[in-house]
Amino acid sequence: MANSLQTPHSGYHWDGNGDRFFEGWYYRVTLTEWGQSFGFMYSIEDPIGGKPHSGGAAQILGAGDRYLWRTFPDVRSFWGARDYLGLGHTRRTNGKHSCQRLAPASFEREMQEGYQATARLNQGYIRDPGSQFYCRWHYEIQPIYGWGNPNLPQQATGGLMSYLPIFEPGWQILMAHGLATGWIDWNGDRYNFTNAPAYSEKNWGRSFPQKWFWINCNSFICHPDLALTAGGGRRKVLWWMESVGLICLHYQGKFYEFVPWNSQVSWRVQPWGRWEIQARNHQFEILLIGKCDRPGTLVRVPTEDGLSFRCRDTMNGRLLLELREINGRTLLRAESFLCGLEVGGAPWDEAWVF
Structure with a gap:
């Protein structure tokens, strides 16, 4: 990514100690021509090795909200760049470790299974050994928006306090919007695409939120330049828990930020099916x-007990967005049928109102 769009926290956070630790990355590409999305989730836990949950994984939520995952137990074959967005985890055909980025052709030739990803590349191959269902992917990314005004230094999603080890976990949107060109082979169904909406984010720390929701969309009807991410959660702050939420969007070169330090954010989120979030500054x-009338798909997230099914997702949610000035004048009204919607953690016995 051009330095002007690289966000804070783009590099790998592990400091080499043996404390409980995870870091996770999320890449999404939306294929509007087919009405489908693919979400690629990469993670590493306790990378010092030798711990009960040491190892990595790659998960994919693909066409039709179908789910595929593969573990990579050997932490020695994981690499993460400290000063820029770059990571990979592989099994090599010759049995040797590859702890560096490879040229795409070399990766394709030498890697038995795995992935590599940067701000401008997402490439990999995994196969379920039981069902033999597989995915192979390779696409290049042109970043459009990082996180913040594109003409100013990019911002930390969690604000200035995110640089201190206070909040658990850390969260950073790496690229709010970009254009992806390449292909995905989803068990024989080949998707070739040019300038498809792309997105990426990450999180890291010693614990995951107790409970959370998430909304992401950068494929709106008649608004190709609009990118939205919203979320809320109960997170750990030193020795207590707090509920926080945000709504942020990029549109026509501007960044609209509704965060706890400048806005009032509230929500009513059902255990599944309906998300209502509003904010005001x-x-x-x-x-x-x-809204979502599908059952959604369970995906794994890091927990104290390792990767567990504590999260439900869809890539085919419906979203209505309205942005107004305080005087009531409507600035933007947009709709999508390819929105990412998620709830995670517990308890979800009733609507979460905040």
């Missing part, structure tokens, strides 16, 4: 309504 107010 001294200039603007925004409303999001997400």
Whole structure:
């Protein structure tokens, strides 16, 4: 990624100690021509090795919300760049470790299984040994928006306090919007695409939120330049828990930020099926309504007990977005049927109102 769009926290965070630790990365590409999305989730836990949960994984939520995953137990074959976005985890055909980025052709030739990803590349291959269902992918990315005004230094999603070891976990949107060109082979169904909407984010730390929700969309009807990410969660702050949420969007070169330190954010999120989030600051107010009539798909997330099914996702949610000035004048009304919607953690016995 051009240095002007590289966000804070792009590099790998592990400091080499043996404390409980995880880091996870998420890449999404939306294929509007087919009405499908692919979400690629990469993670590493306790990378010092020798711990009960040491190892890595690659998960894919693909076409039709179908799920595929593969573990990579050997932490020695994982690599993460410290000062830029770059990571990979592989099994090599000759049995040797490859702890560095390879040219795409070399990766294709030498790697038995695995992935490598940067700000401009996402490439890999995994296969379920039981069902033999597989995915192979390779696409290049042109970043459009990082996180913040594109003409200013990029921002930390969690604000200035995110640089201190206070909040668990850390969260950073790496690229709010980009254009992806390449292909995905989803068990024989080949998707070739050019300038498809792309997105990436990450999280890291010693614990995952107790409970959370998430909304992401950069494929809106009639608004190709619009990118939205919203979320809320109960997270650990030193020795107590707090609930926080945000709504942020990039549109026509501007960054609209509704975060706890400048806005009032509230929500009503059902255990599944409906997400209502709104926020207000001294200039603007925004409303999001997400809906899903599908059952969603369970995916694994890091927990104290390792990767566990504590999260439900869909890539085919419906979203309505309204942005208004405080005086009531509508600035933007947008809709999508390819929205990412998620709830995770517990308890979800009833609607979460905040």
